[in-house]
Amino acid sequence: MRLIATAIVLTLAMVAGCDAQRGQTSQQSPPAGAAAGTDTYYQQRLKWSGCGDGFQCATAEVPLDYAKPGGDRLRISLTRLPAEDGSRRVGSLFTNPGGPGGSGVQFVRQAARTFGSDVRKRFDIIGFDPRGVGSSSPLRCMTGPQLDAFYAADTSPDDQKEVDALASEGRKYADNCRAKAAKLLPYVGTTNAARDMDVLRAAVGDDKLTYYGASYGTYLGASYAEQFPGKVRALVLDGAVDPKLSSTETLVEQAKGFETALRAFAADCAKRPDCPLGTDPDAALDRLTDLQKRADARPLTNTRDSRQVTESWAAMGVATALYAKEYWPILRRALAQAIQKNDGTLLITLADQMVEREQNGTYSNQTDANMAVNCVDKPNPPDLSAYRKSVDEAEKVAPRFGQFVVWGGLPCVYWPAQTKQQPQPLAAKGAAPILVIGTLRDPATPYSWARNLARELSSGVLLTLDGDGHTAYLQGNPCITAATDRYLLTGQPPKDGTVCR
Structure with missing residues (x-):
């Protein structure tokens, strides 16, 4: 089951700190953890064009099979709302609304303007449809x-x-x-989607990833951190999934x-x-x-x-x-x-x-x-x-x-495509601090999952909402909003174990 996007407007403006990391424009090489032979994917540059209401759209290419990067390719659709203050731009904020199967493109179109004021000023807010989802080489089975x-x-x-x-x-x-x-079925899993996200990070010119993931999007974010810990700038994992469960x-x-x-x-x-x-x-x-x-x-x-x-x-x-x-x-x-x-x-x-x-x-x-x-x-x-x-x-x-x-x-x-890879905790050793948010009475991602994920991640920090509903950020709680926005802008998380009411 997936997150229902609710159009809740945030009214709390943050007093932002500074962050020296900026979006880079030079061509990038695959980082440690990337598959061999993927240079051409990492060096692609996106061609953004206006697609209505202030948004810009683009497509990127990724390999169907990272073990065979010279083979078939998939097209990944992206949408962004450019930073309002280009002179103080930090970089890109990638997002995923959950699912799996939720359209990141539609999420950004619906929710980008509900992010905090200073976040909107200093980040391009980007949504993408993961492989097989929405308009990214979509998978179709049933009428x-x-x-x-x-x-x-x-x-x-x-x-x-x-x-x-x-x-x-x-x-x-x-x-x-x-x-x-x-x-397509053997290649739509989260591990490959996380690899795609690193290609997209490079394609927009960011040296490190800034990310907000809700629900299943937390599993995608944790998988990214596990594979590319050195490329983590700031990850918000809201309504966490526990990767070690079967x-x-x-x-x-x-x-x-x-x-x-x-x-x-x-x-x-x-x-x-x-x-x-x-x-x-x-x-x-x-x-x-x-x-x-x-x-x-x-x-x-x-x-x-x-x-x-x-x-x-x-x-x-x-x-x-x-x-x-x-x-x-x-x-x-x-x-x-x-x-x-x-x-x-x-x-x-x-x-x-x-x-x-x-x-x-x-x-x-x-x-x-x-x-x-x-x-x-x-x-x-x-x-x-x-x-x-x-x-x-x-x-x-x-x-x-x-x-x-x-x-x-x-x-x-x-199912015709099965894996033998057993689930395991994701530690993401060496990653920068990662903010994990849990809601005490979350129906779809129980609070225990957030607590467990924060413990399993080597740099996990737990932020708790004593409340109801699925996920916490973008729901209008001032305490959650302030702590999360400050972390996204500065990389500094709240104290581990902070509880908002």
Whole structure:
């Protein structure tokens, strides 16, 4: 699942410190850690052109396979908002909104002007679509109707027939990707995306990387630091992913995170006069469970289009609203409609935001890219029987989200491109200080992941938001904004363990 970009305008201006590092203009050679034979990629220069609303666009080339840099190439799309004060420009601030599968180009277009005032003045804010994502040699596997069926599938199977139906959907997903994107699948993983980011750093003329990554973007940033520690200037890793977890451990822990966020929502809802769940937080959770069972037995109605709102669509709608506290009033309305009128229209509308489904039934390629990157990044269970053990574990620790979250990764069992590389902590030895931000009740990236990543990184510094929602920076908390902007501008992080409220 990925970050929902919320247009929250930051109003706090920072008193910036100075930083001597400036964007460089000379041609660069591959740094230590770069693949041999990649000189031509590192020496390319981007040709920026205006693409509306003050933004500039460009494309870069990277090798499909870094082991064979003379072979096929991929095109990477970039967008930037140039620094407002060119005379005091520090360099480029690369960004990634998460996913995997989130479009960095769209993120920058939506969010670049919500960065702090001094950050906007002194950095070109750059978004790029990682390989296989958006407009960067995009990976496509599933049609709109096929994705509709995949998301509607019953993720709380009551018998073997329903388990077999889930397995069938998983195989179908993997088979479609094998048929349509077999050549690209082995090369869309995070390690290669991080290598691409270093090529892009050189292509814009920066000697070292300044970066803001949210959610999965923290894994991409940590992978970059592990491969190129000497090229780190300042990395902000917001809503951290713990690299050492296995593929299924990640899903189980994420399900627990959504359960924690749901309890926080229920407690808040119970205090509100418009809460459809009652005034007792524990009873509120029980009413949500009852709604899930009702939708499982008989889908909710939908006045928006012909889809039925199955239990899985309803669960996704609830999960979407837990990403940002600003969505909680909408969730109360959606639940009121579902409970009182059996109407799931607002729930499925929320769910469509999560998976980037348009009202005409088309999807962005976010889902396909998300699945492809996740399936190739880490080893997967060898068969359905082994996978079900993780589902059973998740159901015990997260009764309302466990099965929904973990069954969603089932296509990886059948994926045509697999890795044997086991997950491990990323230390990035020798890197400059790296700022890791965690939110205590983050649904999608549990706070424990931020704490763990900060410990695992040799130069990690932990900044905590005592709050709700997914990620912390760009959400308007003055303490988080001030500490992060100061770090981006000067390279000086806050004191390790700082807590913002």
